[in-house]
Amino acid sequence: MSADERATVAALVDELISDSETWDPLGRADRAASLAQELPTRLRRFLSEVKVAESDVTVLSNLPVDDDLAPTPVGWDAAAKTGAGSREEVVLLLCGSAIGEPFGWSNQQDGRLIHDVVPAPGMERSLTSASSSAGLSLHTEDVFHPCRGDYVSLFCLRNPDRIGTTYARVDTLSLSAALRDLLSSDSFTFHPDDSHVGVTLNAIDGTDERERRGPSESGAVLFGPGDRPYFRFDIDFMEADGAAATDAMRVVQRELSEHAESVVLSPGDAVFIDNYRVVHGREPFTPRYDGTDRWLKRVNLTRDLRRIYTANAARSRIIVA
Template sequence: MKRLVLEPSERRQIDRLVDDLVVEFGPWEAAQFVPHAKRVAESLPIRVRQFFRRVLSAETDVAVVSGLPLSEDLAPTPTGWEMAAKTGAGAREEVVLTLLSALLGEPFAWGDQQNGRMVHDVCPAPGKELSETSGSSTAPLSLHTEDAFHQCRCDYVALSCLRNDDRIATTVVRADRIALPPRLAAILSERRFHHRPDQSHVGPHGHASEAVDTDAILFGPAEARYLRIDFDDTCAADQDDHDAAEAITELYAHVCAAREKVVLEPGDAIFLDNYRVVHGRDPFQPRYDGTDRWLKRVNLIRDIRRVYLATESRSRVIG
C-alpha cells in the first residue's frame, strides 16, 4: 500500500489545470474529455506522475493520493447515480479523478452499468439499500473483484471521495496477504468456476445480464498471485463439484482473515489493482439529506485495445 500526500502548491496546480479544462471543454461531461486526458495529465505535478509510474511498474496493489482539490461549493450528495447524471453534480471532481486515472490506464465503461457513463457515482440510493450495487447502504457490499465475470474487467478501479462524514470504510484484501494451503491454491487455479455478472449490470429491459465466464479464481505469477472472484456471484461450474464449492468457502475464510479497512477522506483517491486486490464496503445507514457518503468511480484498463477487441469497434463502452 502506497500513499502520496499532496502539498498545497500541488493542489493549486491541479486546480488550475481543471480551470483550464473547464474553459477548453465548456460545461463538459467526463466522456468528452477522456480521449484528451493523457495529454493533459502530462501537466500534473511531477511527484504525482512519478508516483503513478512506480505504481504501474511495481504493480502496487493499493495506492492512495490524498489532498486533492475539492469544490468549495460541492453539491449535496445525490440520491443515486441517475440524479447525479441529470444534475452534473461533482463534475469538477470527475475531471480530477479522470486526470489522475490517465496516468494509470484508459477509462472505459459498460453499456449496461450506470447507462454507459465513464465516471460513476457511488452513493446510497433509495430502494437499493440491500442491493449488490454501489447504491447499497444498510447491507455490506460483499468482497469482489470489480466485474469479475468479464475477461475485459478493469486493471484498476479508481475511487475518489467527495464526502464521507461518517467515516465508512472501504474494505480491501490484498492477494499478497492471503496465505493459502497448496491443496486449496491448486483447486482455485483450475477452470472449475462460473463467474457471473453482479446486479449493477442491468440491460435495457431492467434484467440482470446472464453472461457467464468459466475460469479459475487464482492465476498469474506464482510469486504475486492474481485473483478473480465475487463472493456473491462466483460458484462451482458443476453443481456436483463439491470440492470447488468448498474451496470458495475456504477461500472466503482466508480472505476475511486478511481484511484491511481504508477510510477514504474527502480529497482522497484510491487506486485498487483489480488483479491483486478484492474490495467491498461496510454497511451504513443512509440519510438521503445531501450529507451521505459520496464517491466517484472509474474503471481503468492498461491497454485500450482489449476494449476495442471486446466491442469490435473503437468504442470505450462495452455492451
C-alpha cells in the same frame, strides 16, 4: 500532495473544463490523457512506480474538491441529471489517466464513464454500490468479464460518517498447495453482478425480477505469475464445479474475511485498487438522504485500451455488455 501540487491539478482541471461548453467525460477522455502528462512530476512518477510495482492499494490525498460542493445526490441518476460533482470528475479523470485508460460499461449508470457511488432509496440491501444498510462483500470489480479493469479508483467527495472501504490482498491468504492448484483450475463460473442486471421490483409480491445482461465466463480464481498470482473472486456472483471447488470457495471467503483491511477516505482522497491483486467492498451504514451522505466518484481503468476496442469491434471506451 502539497498545496502547490494541488494548485497545479486545479489549474489543469480548469483547462480541461474550458475546452468545451458542456462537460462530457467520455468526449474529453483523450484530451485528459494528454493533459495528464502535465500533472506534477512527483505525482506522475509516483503513479508510474505504483503501476510498475503492481502495488495493491494506493491513496492520493489533498486533491482539489469544490468548497461549494453540491449536496450528495439521492441516487446516481440524480447526479447524472444535474451534473453534480462534475469538477471532481475531471480531477479523477486526470489522475486516473496517469495510471491507466478510463472506460465504462453500456449497462452501468447509462453508459457513463465516471460513476457516482451514493446510497439510493430502495437499494439499501442490494448487492450494488447503491446499497447502504447491508455491507458490500469483498469482490473483484466486474469479475465476469475478460476486459474487467486493472484498477478501480474511488475519489471521496464526502464521508462525514467515516465509512470504510474494505479490501483484502491475495498475498495475505493462507492456502495449501493443493488448494492453490484447485483454485488455479477452470472450475469456476463468474456471472455479471447486479449493476449489469436489469432489476425490477414486482409490485404484487415485492420480489425482484431480474434479466441477466452480459455473458458469464468460466475460469480460475488464481492465475498469472506463480510467485505473485492474480486473483478474481466474488462470492455473490460465482459458482463452483463440484464439491471440492465449492469447499475451496468457502475457504477463500473465510480467509478474505479474516484478512480484511479498511481504508477510510476523506474528501480529497483518491484510492487506486489493483483489481487483479485485491478484492474490495464497503462497510454498512445508515443513509440519511439529506444531502450529507457518503459520496464517491468511481472510474474503471485499464492498462490496455485495445482489449476493449477489440471486444467492441469499435474504438469505444464503453464496453457493450
